[in-house]
Amino acid sequence: MSDRRQGARPPRVLLPRRRVGPFQAVLGRVLAANLLLLVIVLVVYAGRGGYRDGAGGPLSMLDCWYYATVTASTTGYGDITPVSPAARLVNIVVITPLRVMFLIVLVGTTLEVLAERTRDELRQNRWRNRVRDHYVVAGYGTKGRSAVKALLHMGVRHDLIVVVDPDPRAVGDAAEKGFVGIVGDATRSAVLKRAGVPTARQVVVATARDDTAVLVTLTARQLNPGAGIQASVRESENAPLVRQSGADHVVTSSEAAGRMLGMSTTHPHVSEIIEDLLDQGSGLDLRERPVHPGEVGGPITATRQPALALVRDGRLLPYDDRACAVLREGDRVVVATSSPRLRPWSLGEQEDDDGAADDGGDAGDR
Secondary structure, eight states: OOOOOTTOOOOEEEOOOOOOOHHHHHHHHHHHHHHHHHHHHHHHHHTGGGEEETTOSOOOHHHHHHHHHHHHTTOOOSSEEEOSHHHHHHIIIIIHHHHHHHHHHHTHHHHHHHHHHHHHHHHHHHHHHHOOSOEEEEOOSHHHHHHHHHHHHTTOOGGGEEEEESOHHHHHHHHHTTOEEEESOTTSHHHHHHTTGGGOSEEEEOOSSHHHHHHHHHHHHHHOTTSEEEEEESSGGGHHHHHHHTOSEEEEHHHHHHHHHHHHHHOHHHHHHHHHHHSTTSSEEEEEEEOOGGGTTSOGGGSSSOEEEEEETTEEEETTSGGGGSOOTTOEEEEEEEOSSOOOSOOSOSSOTTHHHHHHHTTTOO
16 A cells, blocks of 8 residues: 555554643642752752852841842842852852753743653654554544453453544544554554554454445555454445455444344344343353363363354354364363353353453454
8 A cells, every 4th residue: 555645644653641730730840949949048058158148147048048049040140149169169069950950940841842752752662662462443433442342351451452543532532541542544554554563463443434444454464464354344245345355354334233123123132132242341241262171072062151152273163063062172162151240141150260361361363
């Protein structure tokens, strides 16, 4: 895919950060400035014998505050001056650096912007150097948000999810929730490279348009031939194009919703169960896990959790297939579990010996 498109903007990376309110920022600077003044006052007061006051007499604490204020602000009236060698050395070594720091606090707005850009660049470079086996979600609309929610319920960490969307508001919302966000067009290879697609484990294509989904899938497959690509389209006639572009699985959103509506008219409870299965973390969930050593050699019906299908040599077999009569080492089973918070159906034990962490670790398997 060509990246030299007229008017194309370079992608921006938004990393999650801690937000500081304007009142807190101003208050922090005021406290820092007063702390620096206090240090200067204490230094001058400790060596007040080496200073000369034009008005005569020794320096009081008020005189020290006065000298610290006019010195730090570079006003410098000159009525109080260091005269002894020790006092002048202290001014060179201590008070002058403190004066510079005081000015930095006063003009900190501009410097903070520059420092923030530098920090962002350093954080982005560090992130790009260490990001591996992560999940890239192209499109952060309704489908993309639901996909991210499902990944989180399956145990994927926030820092392993990268969201790509052309809308800065959507990406900003993703960054506030702890995800890495990329502002840009996911059909461009430069944007997907910035998202780390060449080293990604899975790519989820959840764009609003089917033609965009085809281009994103094709670009992602070119960048990473070994990654799993899961895509969504609105119309089933576009599903073969997305598969030919390199998608491993394609979900037709509009027809799936239509089938759910038709089923709810005659089998409302079945429709409720299917809808609940689509909402990870509440009620019924479907999980894919490896066969336990104690289950090898037995039938699929003997698994500790209700099994619906068997995955063997990359093929998906229904539970009533003859091959499911004997489980083998290396097989994987699709089992039904229920949430501890909502358990409307009796499904046996919630977790197996491997626990939820095992399911989360296998979340990226195709």
